[in-house]
Amino acid sequence: MTVESLDFSISGLIYDGLGNPPKAGTIGIRNGLIVSISSTFPIFPSGDDSINSKRHINADGLVIAPGFIDVHTHSDVSLFIDGRGQSKVFQGVTTEVTGNCSFSAFPIVESKKQQQSDFLVGIGDDQIDLEWSDLEGYRAAIHKRGVAINIAPLVGHGTLRIASMGLLESAPTPEDLELMSELLKLSFNQGAFGMSTGLTYVPSRYAPFEELVYLCRVIKESGRTYTSHARDYDIFGDDFFLGPLKEAFALARETGVRVQFSHAAINNPSLWGRAQDWVDLFDSPEAKNLDVTFDVYPYNASSSALTQYLPEWVQAGGVEAMKERLSDSATFKRAAEELSLGWSAHKIKWMWDRVVIARGNGLLGVENGDSIEVAAKKLNITPENLVLELSRLGGNAVMVVLFYRTDEDMRTFARSKHSMICSDGSAIPFDQKGKLPHPRSFGASARALGYLSRELGDMSFEEVIYKMSGKVASRFGIHDRGSIEVGKAADIVIFNPLTIKDQASFLNPSQPPIGIEYVFVNGEIVVEKDLQTSALPGKVLNANL
Numbered sequence: 402m403t404v405e406s407l408d409f410s411i412s413g414l415i416y417d418g419l420g421n422p423p424k425a426g427t428i429g430i431r432n433g434l435i436v437s438i439s440s441t442f443p444i445f446p447s448g449d450d451s452i453n454s455k456r457h458i459n460a461d462g463l464v465i466a467p468g469f470i471d472v473h474t475h476s477d478v479s480l481f482i483d484g485r486g487q488s489k490v491f492q493g494v495t496t497e498v499t500g501n502c503s504f505s506a507f508p509i510v511e512s513k514k515q516q517q518s519d520f521l522v523g524i525g526d527d528q529i530d531l532e533w534s535d536l537e538g539y540r541a542a543i544h545k546r547g548v549a550i551n552i553a554p555l556v557g558h559g560t561l562r563i564a565s566m567g568l569l570e571s572a573p574t575p576e577d578l579e580l581m582s583e584l585l586k587l588s589f590n591q592g593a594f595g596m597s598t599g600l601t602y603v604p605s606r607y608a609p610f611e612e613l614v615y616l617c618r619v620i621k622e623s624g625r626t627y628t629s630h631a632r633d634y635d636i637f638g639d640d641f642f643l644g645p646l647k648e649a650f651a652l653a654r655e656t657g658v659r660v661q662f663s664h665a666a667i668n669n670p671s672l673w674g675r676a677q678d679w680v681d682l683f684d685s686p687e688a689k690n691l692d693v694t695f696d697v698y699p700y701n702a703s704s705s706a707l708t709q710y711l712p713e714w715v716q717a718g719g720v721e722a723m724k725e726r727l728s729d730s731a732t733f734k735r736a737a738e739e740l741s742l743g744w745s746a747h748k749i750k751w752m753w754d755r756v757v758i759a760r761g762n763g764l765l766g767v768e769n770g771d772s773i774e775v776a777a778k779k780l781n782i783t784p785e786n787l788v789l790e791l792s793r794l795g796g797n798a799v800m801v802v803l804f805y806r807t808d809e810d811m812r813t814f815a816r817s818k819h820s821m822i823c824s825d826g827s828a829i830p831f832d833q834k835g836k837l838p839h840p841r842s843f844g845a846s847a848r849a850l851g852y853l854s855r856e857l858g859d860m861s862f863e864e865v866i867y868k869m870s871g872k873v874a875s876r877f878g879i880h881d882r883g884s885i886e887v888g889k890a891a892d893i894v895i896f897n898p899l900t901i902k903d904q905a906s907f908l909n910p911s912q913p914p915i916g917i918e919y920v921f922v923n924g925e926i927v928v929e930k931d932l933q934t935s936a937l938p939g940k941v942l943n944a945n946l
Contacts, residue, residue: 406453407431408924413460413895416863418467418870418884423863428465429454430891433924433938438887460895463918464862467870467884468495468892469846472696472877473628473663473823475499475524476552477506482526484548484937486828488842491913491933492903493894495922496942497828498877500555501663502630503599506531507539507556508584510564517563519720523602523706523797525760525827525838536591540941547937549927550828551892553879554941555628556588558598558616559605568719570607578615585619592943594877595626597663600645601633601709601745603716610636610648617656625944626877627652628661634746641747642672643682650682653691661876662695664825665814666703668805669749676813683819694876696823697814699848701806702907704759704825704839707799708792710744712736715789720796727793737785749805753777753784757907760800760836764791769837770908773801802839802907815849815868816859821876822849822868831911840910844903847914851902862898878944891924 409430415438416423429437471489474497480486489497499505504524509517509531522528533539536554543552565580566573573581585596596616599605620627629652635644637651646662653660667673682688683695708716708723715736716723727733743749753774761767765787767776777784791799814820826842846869853859860868874883882890894917901916913931920928925938 405431406455407436408454409456409458410454411458411460411465411893411895413463413465415885416464416466416866417886418866420863420867420871423464428885428893430921430924433891435885435887435889435891438885458895458919460918462897463895464898465885466493466866466894466896467882468894468920468922469493469869470496470498470553470873470879470883471824471846471869472498472661472821472873473501473698473825474827475501475504475825476828477504477554478521478524478526478529479827479829480548480550480552481506481529481543481546483830484543484546484939485830485933486548486550486939487830487933488826489828490549490920490922490927491917492844492846493896493917493920494550494828494846495892495894495920496551496553496879496882498553498555498594498873500557500593501597501628503557503559503597503602503605505555505557505560505597507533507536508561508564508588509534513563513567516568516719517560519797520559520563523708525706525800536588536593543941548939549933549937550922550939551882552939552941553594553877556585556593556596558596558608559602561585561596562604562608568604568722570604570717572609573612578612581616582619585616586623589623589625589944592945593625594879594944595628596620597628597630599630601630603719606632606713610651613652614655617652617658621656621658624878626661627658628663630663642675643679646679646682647687650687650691650693653693659876660691660693662693664823665695665697665820666806667810668703668745668803669747670805673807673810676810680813680817680819683817694819694821695814696821697811698823698825698841698845699811699815699853700839700841700845701808701811702802702804702839703806704800704802704841706797707788707801708797710788711792712739724793724796727789733789736789737783740785740788751784752805755804757802757804758799759802759838760798761791762795762798764794764799767791769835800838812853812857812859815853820868821872822846822865831913833911837908838910840903840905840907843905843910843912844914847901847916848903850896851914851916855898855901879942881946891921893919893921895919
């Protein structure tokens with residue numbers, strides 16, 4: 402009997418991505434799919450040539466796992482600019498869930514295009530010409546240029562709100578809500594996996610609870626997921642710690658929507674050490690019968706556009722309004738006085754030595770890697786004045802890293818049965834031309850495996866892999882990948898369990914992890930032995946397929 406040739410066969414220790422203990426065996430790949438899983442190791446016993454494979458990879462001593470699905474990323478623009486996705490593919494990430502924190506590259510409305518373009522700069526990329534209007538156009542543009550990894554896009558509420566009503570601070574009219582609903586439904590019909598909010602960012606922060614209820618009902622009807630970058634205050638009362646989480650719970654209770662709470666963290670030093678209290682809420686009577694989970698990235702620092710930390714009234718109206726406002730000396734002085742009181746609704750005390758410039762674009766001569774404290778001293782100005790000047794000159798393009806978290810809180814979040822592991826970063830090239838992006842873009846998944854699992858013993862490999870593959874796929878309805886099963890897409894990572902380790906640091910982030918041996922995307926090798934191939938087999942996935 403003639404047996405059709407496999408494109409690849411891989412023998413090693415298989416972690417299925419579903420949380421089960423590993424088993425030795427062999428995977429067969431053909432036409433981009435996993436077509437067989439055998440308990441035989443290796444697939445070719447001596448003298449037996451009945452199974453034919455064009456190439457066999459002996460991964461003895463290595464781990465074979467599903468390609469990692471990064472549940473929270475901002476690669477919407479970066480993968481259009483450079484489809485290689487180097488920082489992610491070298492750590493075994495084969496799918497990026499994009500469109501988070503209210504930022505997405507669609508839907509685009511011609512009359513609001515400049516506002517939407519300015520808004521997207523806030524995720525850390527150079528400004529681009531948005532040459533499409535909807536998800537189908539974005540998908541076509543990405544496919545035309547080629548991409549090494551897959552994209553599972555969400556609709557960003559900020560982008561959606563600008564398309565409907567610009568940067569207005571007011572609550573939406575019934576007509577605004579209807580237009581947002583129509584655009585959201587169109588995006589779902591074209592395959593978007595859900596909708597995200599960014600309730601500390603202009604304009605998503607202007608959304609009243611009723612607006613979110615309206616949109617979450619659309620999400621629920623479409624069977625998609627709502628992801629929430631929460632507010633920094635409690636709209637129902639004065640519980641600054643648990644209140645933002647309770648708003649997400651309230652949306653789930655009101656609408657039945659499936660909720661993913663984004664990048665769990667405690668940024669307020671007065672609350673450090675209370676992560677378990679936060680996690681316990683997911684097992685409380687308040688969460689009973691609610692479909693709520695969260696994600697976390699394995700670092701004790703965050704990163705964002707500097708403008709996010711300005712007083713809310715300074716940000717109102719978007720970048721151009723902010724720049725004009727700060728050009729008035731009296732208004733600038735008022736902003737500096739208010740900024741000195743702290744950041745966020747909590748008025749968290751500034752520790753300027755913990756705020757590091759990651760992308761200053763050479764403005765005022767500041768150096769990437771300097772803290773605001775050091776840069777201000779060099780310029781002989783106050784930290785507050787420096788922050789406002791950088792924001793006035795650079796808009797959303799100036800990026801900073803804030804060291805306002807603790808490792809223990811992060812570990813508590815990561816260990817929770819309700820969590821998934823993310824990066825909150827982007828798929829970007831290694832050559833960052835002097836910029837110092839957060840190392841999460843280069844090492845999050847390897848750090849979870851090497852640091853949290855092997856070094857600290859917080860979780861088993863199978864649990865970490867599950868939190869970065871099968872659990873994400875199930876949560877977002879990515880039905881064709883995320884696990885090692887026959888019929889699933891052959892997105893696969895092979896790594897050395899003894900050596901896998903992140904190397905990216907805050908001062909030298911552009912480094913791949915060690916221990917990743919092979920990465921397959923849709924059945925093609927994209928990384929082999931520290932080298933990226935020329936293959937660009939990625940896709941913009943469609944939730945309807």
